[in-house]
Amino acid sequence: MPVSAEKIKEIEQRMQALGVSEADFEESFIRSSGPGGQKVNKSSSCVYLVHIPTGLSVKCQRERSQALNRFLARRLLLDKIEAQKKGFIAAEKETIEKIRRQKRKRSKRAKEKMLKDKHRQARKKELRGKVGPEDGE
Secondary structure: OOOOHHHHHHHHHHHHHHOOOHHHEEEEEEOOOOOOHHHHHHOOOEEEEEEOOOOEEEEEOOOOOHHHHHHHHHHHHHHHHHHHHHHHHHHHHHHHHHHHHHHOOOOHHHHHHHHHHHHHHHHHHHHOOOOOOOOOO
8 A cells, every 4th residue: 555645745745844854864674573474574664764853763663564654654753843843832932921921010909019018028127126225224
């Protein structure tokens, strides 16, 4: 069961969108394990794909066909790359939002509450005043 031209185009478009090229991949073929009998034991249909810039890797032996495993491995690796990039972008957005919240102007009620707490603390400190010599000595 060969991979259709539409699916190959779809993978190529995803690679372009993510800024990944075919040269970024290091591909090797290994003998599969598990069910499949003599066919699996004699042929190297398992695909091991590494994206060199990120170091992400995928091993695919889902099908008996090497061509189909190559396609599936690329799809899995692109999913991983996309998830990593989105995770990085989400973390970056989170830090930007945190800074925005910190810089945001306080509401009137928040200011009043803060000042009230500061005045209470000041009164507490006043009561602690220095103990000095008394006039009666």
